[in-house]
Amino acid sequence: MIVRTRFAPSPTGFLHIGGLRTALFCWLYARRHVGTFVLRIEDTDLERSTPEAIQQILDGMEWAGLDFDEGPFFQTKRFERYKDVIDELLAAGKAYRCYCSKEELEQMRAQQIARGEKPRYDGRWRERTDAPTGVAAVVRFKNPLDGEVVVEDVVHGRVVFKNSELDDLIIARSDGTPTYNFCVVVDDMDMQITHVIRGDDHLNNTPRQQNMLLALGQRPPVYAHLPMILGPDGAKLSKRHGAVSVLQYRDDGYLPEAVLNYLVRLGWSHGDQEFFSIEEMTRLFDIVDVNKSASAFNVEKLMWLNQQHMMRAPASRIVPVLRWHLDREGIQAPDEAQLEQIVVSQRERAKTVREMALNSLFFFRAPVSYDEKAVRKHVTAEVPALLAETMRELAQLEAWTGPGIHQVISGFAVAKGIALGKLAQPLRLAVCGGTVSPPIDATLAILGKAESLARMARALQVWTA
RNA sequence: GCUCCCUUCGUCUAGUGGCCCAGGACAUUGCCCUCUCAAGGCAAGUACACGAGUUCGAAUCUCGUAGGGAGCGCCA
Numbered sequence: 001m002i003v004r005t006r007f008a009p010s011p012t013g014f015l016h017i018g019g020l021r022t023a024l025f026c027w028l029y030a031r032r033h034v035g036t037f038v039l040r041i042e043d044t045d046l047e048r049s050t051p052e053a054i055q056q057i058l059d060g061m062e063w064a065g066l067d068f069d070e071g072p073f074f075q076t077k078r079f080e081r082y083k084d085v086i087d088e089l090l091a092a093g094k095a096y097r098c099y100c101s102k103e104e105l106e107q108m109r110a111q112q113i114a115r116g117e118k119p120r121y122d123g124r125w126r127e128r129t130d131a132p133t134g135v136a137a138v139v140r141f142k143n144p145l146d147g148e149v150v151v152e153d154v155v156h157g158r159v160v161f162k163n164s165e166l167d168d169l170i171i172a173r174s175d176g177t178p179t180y181n182f183c184v185v186v187d188d189m190d191m192q193i194t195h196v197i198r199g200d201d202h203l204n205n206t207p208r209q210q211n212m213l214l215a216l217g218q219r220p221p222v223y224a225h226l227p228m229i230l231g232p233d234g235a236k237l238s239k240r241h242g243a244v245s246v247l248q249y250r251d252d253g254y255l256p257e258a259v260l261n262y263l264v265r266l267g268w269s270h271g272d273q274e275f276f277s278i279e280e281m282t283r284l285f286d287i288v289d290v291n292k293s294a295s296a297f298n299v300e301k302l303m304w305l306n307q308q309h310m311m312r313a314p315a316s317r318i319v320p321v322l323r324w325h326l327d328r329e330g331i332q333a334p335d336e337a338q339l340e341q342i343v344v345s346q347r348e349r350a351k352t353v354r355e356m357a358l359n360s361l362f363f364f365r366a367p368v369s370y371d372e373k374a375v376r377k378h379v380t381a382e383v384p385a386l387l388a389e390t391m392r393e394l395a396q397l398e399a400w401t402g403p404g405i406h407q408v409i410s411g412f413a414v415a416k417g418i419a420l421g422k423l424a425q426p427l428r429l430a431v432c433g434g435t436v437s438p439p440i441d442a443t444l445a446i447l448g449k450a451e452s453l454a455r456m457a458r459a460l461q462v463w464t465a
Numbered sequence: 466g467c468u469c470c471c472u473u474c475g476u477c478u479a480g481u482g483g484c485c486c487a488g489g490a491c492a493u494u495g496c497c498c499u500c501u502c503a504a505g506g507c508a509a510g511u512a513c514a515c516g517a518g519u520u521c522g523a524a525u526c527u528c529g530u531a532g533g534g535a536g537c538g539c540c541a
Contacts (some may be wrong), residue, residue: 009541010540010541012540012541017507019541021537042541044540044541047540048540048541049541081466101537105538105539108538112466113466113467114468116466116467117466117467118467118468118537119466119467119537119538120467130474133526138539154469156469156470157468160469161468161469162468165467165468165469165537166468169538170484170538171512172539173539174539175539177539179539179540179541180540180541183541184541190520199474199535200470200535201535201536202535202536203469203470203471203535204535204536204537205536207469227471228535230534232476235534236534262477265477265478265490266477266478267477267478269479271489272488272489272490273477273489274477274489291469291471291472291478292470292472293471293472294471294533294534295476295477295478296476298475298476298477298491298492300476300491301476301490301491301492302491303491304490304491304492305491307504311504332477341478346503348504348505349502349503349504350503361480374501378501409500410500413500419500420499420500420502421499422499422500424500424501425500425501427500428500428501429501434501434502435502436501436502436503437501437502439499439500439501440500440501441500
């Protein structure tokens with residue numbers, strides 16, 4: 001059997017972290033089994049679906065690197081097909097028209113709730129044939145009245161529902177348009193989906209869908225209902241926490257492979273392993289190893305993983321991302337080799353590429369001021385003289401490399417009988433304007449000889465004025 | 466209200482009857498390393514929701530309770 005999975009978002013908002021995790025699991029499962037991953041846009045809600053949201057979803061998937069093999073398919077382009085299937089069910093007596101008004105249904109529900117019952121349609125039009133004229137009807141699926149539906153879920157195990165709990169759901173509205181649960185069934189059937197992997201908020205929809213599939217003469221696919229992702233506080237994801245577009249994570253400086261690594265570990269694990277490359281997760285992932293319980297989104301761990309990915313990736317992987325973030329800070333087309341050096345020396349002191357870019361701005365812009373507190377602390381009376389002397393020695397240096405610079409500076413400190421810090425901090429302050437940077441030798445090496453000496457001279461001027 | 470689902474450190478998780486008075490990771494705290502900040506190393510604390518039962522033995526099996534979530538739309 002060829003595995004076919006699908007990700008079926010509805011374009012009523014942006015693609016958020018929960019949706020991305022569902023997409024990831026579908027994608028991983030398809031990739032792992034050399035199957036097909038289908039993207040389907042569930043846009044039957046004409047009111048709330050927007051083209052912007054569709055584009056957002058596509059962009060988010062692309063950024064994450066979750067490529068699909070078929071689609072995107074749009075449900076709005078398949079209305080003819082749904083209509084045919086509805087007619088088929090109607091003709092076969094597996095569906096029927098219901099002429100209840102919304103008010104009538106409303107009243108029925110209210111009474112049931114008042115009686116402490118589960119609100120559901122009582123099937124009053126199931127056998128009636130006295131159709132009124134001039135009244136638009138909805139079409140309802142004729143759900144079996146008794147017996148049970150057994151859903152064999154890969155993550156939850158066997159879940160049993162009684163047919164008596166289910167009612168005859170509407171599959172076509174009075175304007176003729178098909179409804180969600182029905183479209184899903186027809187689509188999954190037509191697209192020959194073998195594994196339906198989705199959020200466990202759909203677990204309760206599954207028995208109805210399975211019944212419709214059966215009525216259409218199909219064998220149900222394998223179901224896997226994934227646990228939800230909650231906000232950091234354990235409550236449902238809301239706009240306040242993770243419910244932002246996945247593109248926000250790009251803007252915040254996260255690597256897609258880190259985000260995916262973080263998400264794959266939410267509800268899935270492989271022993272004690274925390275770090276996974278994309279290649280490793282596609283090789284190791286399996287839905288049978290997915291947990292049942294919901295998990296809270298934790299940015300701290302995402303950050304840690306992001307840094308791990310930055311540190312382990314080849315610098316050439318990070319360079320274009322750093323360039324993108326620098327560009328957003330108004331710094332254009334820096335030298336490739338220099339960027340690579342910056343990545344190597346800065347990645348262990350930044351959690352995100354954006355942070356790396358921000359920490360590295362001083363490489364491109366000479367300081368316009370110096371951290372006052374630090375100046376008071378580190379630029380003591382004897383510093384200007386020491387600095388001037390260091391400058392003279394550095395000016396003599398032929399090969400401007402980290403080790404060469406290190407030799408000069410530490411040799412000088414030893415000769416003067418002072419701790420390296422006494423010299424390094426003022427130097428750092430002079431070239432960076434602050435007290436945080438890579439090791440001073442590496443910093444000066446990246447900066448270049450002329451720029452380093454110019455900045456020192458300028459600082460000396462300011463501090464002796 | 467009814468139906469279904471879930472429940473191991475603050476968080477993500479390992480664990481499928483004895484290897485567990487529960488392991489790893491993030492976070493936290495302390496120490497080491499150190500030219501700053503980090504990274505790294507070492508160490509510490511903190512968890513099987515509760516109650517019964519099955520068993521020689523239970524985080525692991527059964528039942529109940531509590532708490533949380535989802536569904537019950539001419540929304541998806």
